[in-house]
Amino acid sequence: MTANAKITADLFITCVVDQLYPDVGVSVVRVLRRLGVTVGFPTDQTCCGQPVYNTGYSQQARTLAKRVLEQFKDSEYVVVPSGSCAATIRVFYLEIFDDDTELLAEAKALAAKTYEFSEFLVNVLKVDDAADCGAGHEGTVTYHPSCHLLRELGVKSEPQKLLQSVPGLEQKELEGAEICCGFGGTFSVKFPHISEGMVTDKVANIQASGADTLVSCDMSCLMNIGGALNRQESAIKVRHLAQILDPESE
């Protein structure tokens, strides 16, 4: 763990975690600190701009993206506990700024040091055993690979690898795991009937998995799935991967 003592990572915590799931952010901080990382948090940060970008409002997205470029320009690493927001920074910012050489260069520099949480643990900190962060979890867990993490960032094995090494944790297979949960940002309120259809199937598969907890690396997907689970009065809990790895998380 001392190997990471020299690593400094700034958190981009994302607006969803900031306002709705601060506990997830706390777990992220604890896990990183246990691994010896010096954690920073630029306090002017808000939102990466994804909700407006995905709805087609590129000007507004640009305004917010510029703030992120500014706030993290001196960071050594940027860690994001969301596949979707990490993808926005790494992939979509390059599209947003493709008409501006200077900002594009900044966006590329930021993209190069930005990591989604699980990716950062496995690929940068070289964690190959979740016990390194003191993790332990008694129970059955199934994993939902969120679409942007999987298909924009290509992060597939990292979260699985971490989960597999958590002492006490039993993984359950999720049928149709790679099918979208139906969140899709503003899609979920523009076409609630389709979104509902998608989340209903996701919930059915989760229930069929036999797991007591659903884990993912994106709180917005978990907000969608968790909201549907709660509506159906299911006892299945939803957790961010960081909460599973954090021994102090309830």
Place this chain on the structure above:
Amino acid sequence: MPEIKTQDFTAASTAAILDPKLRRALDRVAEGFHVARLDRIEEVTQDVWDGWKDQAREIKVHTIENLDYYLELLDKNVTAAGGQLHFAKDADEANEIVAHIVRTRNIKIVTKSKSMVSEELGLNPVLEALGVEVWETDLGEYIIQLAEETPSHLVAPALHKSKEDVAALFTEKLGIPYDEDIYHMAATARTILRDKFMEADLGISGANFVVAETGTLVIITNEGNGRLCTSAPRVHIGITGMEKVIPSMQDLSAFLRLLPRSATGQRITSYVSMTTGPRRSDDEDGPEEFHLILVDNGRSKMLADPALREALYCIRCGACLNICPVYSRIGGHAYGWVYPGPIGAVVSPMLVGLPKAKELPQASSLCGACREVCPVNIDIPKMLLDLRKKTAESPDSSLRSAPEIERVLARLYAKLMSSPKLLKMGVKFGRFAQKLERMTPVFSPLTTDGKWIRNAHIPILSRWTKSRDLPTLPKQTFHELWEKELSPDDS
């Protein structure tokens, strides 16, 4: 062109999603094709598969970037082979060319093999108006022709019909006793169409590819109807989009490997029929005349737009439909025009005009599954996003996809998120709104149970809480927690 119903997307998809029969049919197709497709990839290995995909894409990129050149080469070689190439800038022109051939060649009976472009042109009604008998010969197309419907999938046009539907249709339209045995129904179609193949004077086919180097038209089928349509009648007309041209015959290898595997999970289809010109004097059979009609019909709009040009690489395999979580719930008809699914949500707006179909690009969660399966690596989500950009802020109000309020909210959101101070106030206001319920339950905008908002009585949020709960704002934001307990300055 056939009737455009893209404007009714929300209503049509809402109805479709509640149809359990449709859902079963969609599941059957998606499962069947998808699983077989994965098996085929595993068989050849992912690396080899990716290599084929890259090859195919490279060919498409090169051809489309130099499309005028290859169309000219194609024209030269179709002519050299004794055929005639016609260019049609829109549906009316294409239909008029066919009508002209029908009139001047005294055509009475037409057999057709599956062609999405002829659906796009609305060719059948034009032919019928000329007093010609028109027979769709692909079983799926035959079914929907009898039912007077449009295809609901690129490769399985009648997937939305159950065997009971088809049996009832056959009883009604053909006057035969009700029999829902699928084998019997296929045999019925065979018997009826067999005579038509032999009697027809004109065969109309689509084209999966046309080869510029040799002037060759390539069609890929499983039933054998394509071969009969193109070899039995005395005239053969191929109709396809201008983007279907590829440079060399050797370029076909990659596509013949990718298309059947992506479409139905077959290694190759039962028939690949390549025709070059009419029959030669020594041939034992074949048409006396060969015409190829290439249509633009809006394609040059995609060509002119670098952000959408890659939609022209599509080989209509349907894989993106089969994998799409939206398509697999609402089916093809909800999209309101000929081309459904993710690629349809790009192509239809470009062909029928964005103002009429601006809702389609919104109807995606941008999950990216379509891009992952596409055999020519088309970045469909990126194009959907591009169309969203074109509709969100357009100065032309006919293009704007959302009510004014959405633009106001987008601006407000950017303002709020640009100022940590404002955001803080916003969050405080939100917490206050949550508490309102306790103070004045009747006027509260939200019904909560402490942890969850069960019901929101305000626009947008109410659409969420119709089927899902929403977490309430916790007492503190991460910002607040950081300042209080987490910041290294505190410890």
Place this chain on the structure above:
Amino acid sequence: MPGTPKAEFLQSVREALGRENVPPIEAYPRLAETPSELEQQVAQMRQHIEDNLPALLDKLAKMAALGGWRVHRASRPEDVIEYIETLARDSGTANVVRSNQDVFNQIPLDATLTNLGLTVTTVLRDETTTRESLREEIRQSGIGITGADYALAETGSVIVLPRKGLARLISVVPPVHIALVRAEDLLETLDDLFLLRRLEYHQQGGEMGSYLNFITGPSRTADIEMTIVEGVHGPKEVHMIILG
């Protein structure tokens, strides 16, 4: 003739692309190949097939079976004839139609079939047979027998090209199709086939022939409820007999 004149159509394509009327900046490598280069590639391809013939024949048999052919391997012409005799007898048909390709000189089966009491029609136009009467004969036949111009190991396909004495309908119209494949018909891949055809195209002064057809397995559909039905418009039963 209605439609847009070529020059105008191509100009609109150029405008959409923002391109001048010039050849591609990077010439397409395949189209730049000379016939002698193609010849060299073909020679190499032939050599490769010769060197790997037994394995490739096995592969052909395997892929053909996966594609839905009923595959029969024979080492002598007599075995082929005997096998066809059985098929003909089992089919219960009275009429057989066959093409007039080379392969039937090597495998003379008419006498055997005639002895069974079958009428064998050979596609051979003369004063008395027209294309129309031929078509009727084919329609009446229970079995169609053809050779193969090529057989592709990669896909298990039989490839037929226009030859005098070969009507396409023989392999599509009768409910049973028998394809005779000899070792010398074998090619390995799709690339082999198209390479060879391109060379022939150039050698024949730009003549491709009116068709090039692949046959791989029976005619089939899954258009009703994804249930596979064989023998829709084409044959229900297809046999590939590999000699060699």
